[in-house]
Each structure stands twice: as structure tokens, then as C-alpha cells.
Amino acid sequence: MTLSRCVPPIVFCFAFFIISVSAADDxxxxxRKKCSGCHKSQYKSWKQTGHAMALESLRAGEKTEAKEKAGLDPAKDYSEDKKCVGCHTTGFDMEGGYEIEDPSKYTVGVGCESCHGPGKKYRRSHRKASDQFDKEKKSTPRQTLADAGEEFEFIERCSSCHMNYEGSPWSGTKEPYTPFTPKVDPKYSFDFEKYVRDEKAMHKHFKLTGVFEGPPQPAFHKEFQDTAESASAE
Known part of the structure; x- marks a missing residue:
């Protein structure tokens, strides 16, 4: 289940975070500690979103009304329930990701890699390209990041938690399903195009400096960059 705000104010998903990108298991x-070292402004913005507090929403006494409405026990702690934590943490049950038995504070919540993909490999590409840009002002093809596992089509990642319910129009549904459906409350309807533009749901986007160029790019890339402000140097 998920209480994060990749979208509606409260959305529970009884499902593991299903990675639909090809070869994600590789x-x-x-x-996120590694990401936040360079992307300080994005990290600061993300900490204000529901995604950052996603795991906390599973704890006893949190989101009581929503849990009762969906037939859950608000007095129960769901933060170690395998049917729930996959959508409230980063990389659950995957290499380097969140583990119930040995939780890392850097994979708690729906963090950077939940949307951008597992980053150990593409982070190195980021560093190499950034160093090259600083020294030579030469951009690196963005495809380099995609080849190293970075995700650029986010809708499937969001849908794997926010649309995994019986009767969902999303084709990737599988058990266990979330009991938090639009029939329970219309706010559980998922509109990617709406919520990807909601700064209460997503971190704020900042102006890119030109380290990478070319495809692939999200469909909303130009729109966001046209209005983005520069990131803080601090």
C-alpha cells in the first residue's frame, strides 16, 4: 500500500514496486545520499513531499480515516508488511535497495531511484560527464545514462504503485492489489499528466546546465525547462 503523494493525497498500494523497465534487475x-550530494536543491524540495514520508504513513495511528475507509486497521503497524513497503521505500527486495531486516535511512521513502531507476551504475556516468563538462564544456549524449539504467519514461513506475488495483485500466496489474481504489474515494484516481506537474507531489525541477544532451527525454522535459530556475550552489 502507499500513502505517498506521487499523486493523490493518500494512495495505498498493496504491491511490490514493480520495475517495468527492461533489464532493471541488472x-x-x-x-539518495549519493544523489543529494550534487542535487542539493532537488533533494531539499523532495523532503517536503509526501514521497519523503511515505514509510511513516504506514505506521500505527497514521492516516487513520483513510485506512478505516479502505477496511484496514489503523492501529496496526504496516511498516514491515511486505505487501506494503515496496511502494513506500526505494528498491525494496532488490540489490542495494530497502530491506525490512536492515533498513537504510537512504532508501526509506519513495526517493530518487524510485522514479529515476537504480543508480549505482548511471551515477558513475553522471560524475564522468560532469567532470568532462567542467573541464571542456563538452556535453555527453543522454543515451549514456539510459544505457546505464536511468529511467526516462516515468509513467510505468508510478502506475505500478498507484494503479495496481482490480479493475484498473493499467495493463500491468498483479496481486496483491491495493484496496485503495477510485471506488473507495475518487482521490485515488491516478492522472500522471496532472500529478507530474504538482510540486506538492513531485520535487521542484531546476534548470539543467548542459552536461547531457539529446534523447531520451521525458515528454514534459522542454515544458519544465522553459520555466525552471537555477539550482542553488549551496
Whole structure:
């Protein structure tokens, strides 16, 4: 189940975080500490979203009304329930990702790699390209990141948690399903195009400096970059 805000205010998903990108299992999670070292502004913005507190929403006494409405026990702690934590943590049950028995604070919550893909390999590509750009002002093909496992089509990743219910129009549904459906409350309807533009759901986007160029790019890339501000240097 998920209480994160990749979208509606409260959405529970009784499902593992299903990675639909090809060969995702070949890549390893690295934790958001590595990401936040360079992307400080994005990290600061992300901490204000429901995604950051996703695991906390599973704890006893949290989101009581929503849990009762869906037939769950609000007095129960779901934060170690394998049917729930996959959509409230990063990389659950995958190499380098969140483990119930040995939780890492850098994989708690729906973090960077939940949307961008497991980053241990593409982080190295980021570093190499950034160093090259600083020294030579030469951009690197963005395809380099895709080849190293970075995700650029986010809708499937979001849908794997937010649309995994019986009767969902999403083709990737599988058990265990979430009991939090649009029939329970219309707010559980998932509209990717709407919520990807909601800064309460997503971290704020900042102006890219030109380290990478070319495809692949999300469909909304140009729209976001046209209005983005520069990231803080701090």
C-alpha cells in the first residue's frame, strides 16, 4: 500500500514496486545520499513531499480515516508488511535497495531511484560527464545514462504503485492489489499528466546546465525547462 503523494493525497498500494523497465534487475540501487550530494536543491524540495514520508504513513495511528475507509486497521503497524513497503521505500527486495531486516535511512521513502531507476551504475556516468563538462564544456549524449539504467519514461513506475488495483485500466496489474481504489474515494484516481506537474507531489525541477544532451527525454522535459530556475550552489 502507499500513502505517498506521487499523486493523490493518500494512495495505498498493496504491491511490490514493480520495475517495468527492461533489464532493471541488472542494476543496483545506491541510495539518495549519493544523489543529494550534487542535487542539493532537488533533494531539499523532495523532503517536503509526501514521497519523503511515505514509510511513516504506514505506521500505527497514521492516516487513520483513510485506512478505516479502505477496511484496514489503523492501529496496526504496516511498516514491515511486505505487501506494503515496496511502494513506500526505494528498491525494496532488490540489490542495494530497502530491506525490512536492515533498513537504510537512504532508501526509506519513495526517493530518487524510485522514479529515476537504480543508480549505482548511471551515477558513475553522471560524475564522468560532469567532470568532462567542467573541464571542456563538452556535453555527453543522454543515451549514456539510459544505457546505464536511468529511467526516462516515468509513467510505468508510478502506475505500478498507484494503479495496481482490480479493475484498473493499467495493463500491468498483479496481486496483491491495493484496496485503495477510485471506488473507495475518487482521490485515488491516478492522472500522471496532472500529478507530474504538482510540486506538492513531485520535487521542484531546476534548470539543467548542459552536461547531457539529446534523447531520451521525458515528454514534459522542454515544458519544465522553459520555466525552471537555477539550482542553488549551496
Amino acid at each position: 542494476f543496483e540501487y545506491d541510495g
